[in-house]
Amino acid sequence: MTDFVDTNALAYSGRALQPARQAELTRRWGWWYQAEWRLIGMKAYWSSAVGTALLTPVLYLIAMGVGLGTLVDAGSGGVGGVPYLTFVAPGLLVSTVVMSAGSELTFPVMDGFKWSKLYFARSATAASALQVSIGELVAVGVRFLGEAVIFWLVLIVAGVVGFGSWPMVLVAALAGLSFGAPLMAYAATLEEEGFQFSLVQRFVIAPMFLFAGTFFPLESMPLYLQWIGWISPMWHGTQIARMLAYGMPLPWWMVLLHLLFLVAVLVVGAVLAIRFFTRRLAR
């Protein structure tokens, strides 16, 4: 057995920071270390994620612009005074990001607890369970932003929105996290993977996509169905995005309410996630 390492310097080379300093830095930045790892881990599917992020808006544009849009515009002259494509595009941007929470904050969370058990590895470092859960949201938030920017650029190139609409990228990421945080909290409570995530997909995400005002104004549905929009981050985000994209009339206090809703759900979700992560990582 050959050895090239100076094993005497292996345990204490003197180059590492003092433990007290390590702890201090991690207390401050642990959330970011977690985010960093998650983002680097995403490189495994980075190219496919970018490809999907590009292709999705292109397909939507073709289907909604050339297909459905032509039909709607010919029949009723658009929605709320704008062409159908202009109406639907901000909603599609927001929904696309919100829906990717369904993949980013479900199986990866279960993986961290159950399969790779990486969350346990991290909780054995100087980081805390709180930082692990927050870092996870931060990393996914960054990924949402990237996805939203790509979608938005496609809309710009297609001439559907103007440059001034850029804040809708932030709104989309916020809506994604607002839906994602409670989902992550839920995923952290699951000991066994069964059908739960596919139920979420089928009975939460799909109805939200169809009925939360993405394809037609919420008001055009009967009142007994409109609550689906009211409780959906997707709808709240879409409303703001429409205002930003083509100046859909929205009183300032409604904008505030939409934002408050998104932030409130995000905060509640994050608090629950922190609690469930902590309970599971330190029991």
Added chain:
Amino acid sequence: MPVIEARELTKIYGEVRAVDQISFEVAPGESFGLLGPNGAGKSTTMRMIGGTSLRTSGTLLVNGLDPEVNGPEVRANLGVVPQQDNLDNELRARENLVMYGRYFGLPYSYLRPKAEELLQFAQLTEKAAEKVDNLSGGMKRRLTIARALINEPRVLLLDEPTTGLDPQARHILWDRLFRLKEQGVTLIVTTHFMDEAEQLCDRLIVMDHGRIVAGGSPAELIRQYSTREVLELRFGSERNASLVDQLRDFGRLEVLPDRVLVYTEDGEAALEAVRHRGLVPVTSLVRRSSLEDVFLRLTGRSLID
């Protein structure tokens, strides 16, 4: 100041007293073992030391700090090797070390060269760019140990470091751990292998059902709870039990399903005497007492069933 100071440390899961009022101390530079069968409470004790399991009662200080209060400070001094490897299978071997080191606030400029050194130490230099998925069990285990060393911890917690490894891989690992010990790293090792405990530990506690049943150095324990030698006799599974009465006067006996153990100071002489009595074993073996015998004596059960 002791590295670990546990007083009446207790962990109860529902009805299960996983760790039941154990007290022990570990001195700096010592190599300390927790020996016991599955379910004895070894892993739970290790997790409480790292502050990733909250104790039900008792006190616990690690380097003078309570891990539940000063988690980051305590864990910055610890290298943790969990019972089950939890590496990032998507990342390469080298990246696993670097990313883990980030969690201790360490900069890339320190981590990159350190990772290379640790890969050499773990004999994984050639596998540095390999995805963890493609490593063998022994390689993953060594990588996990290398990972635990990334922040130059003073204390290494090793939960069953060699379970599931083949004999050669075990010996490589033992060698590595020995070198760390030589450099003054405090090793805390759990195992249910007596040979591992004998190889690695200066001192150990024997645990069973969450309690400490004995403690001391391997030699002390053997001296206290066993005889110098053991005579193992196999008469065939039907006869083992029926011959017990005729063997009683040779010393303390343990009757296992497949063999009878005779505890004696002089195994050869005992074997002679057994033969003299006209009892002819199918096979016989004289060996030195081991921790296995200590455990058998203390609990009436084998360590590994």
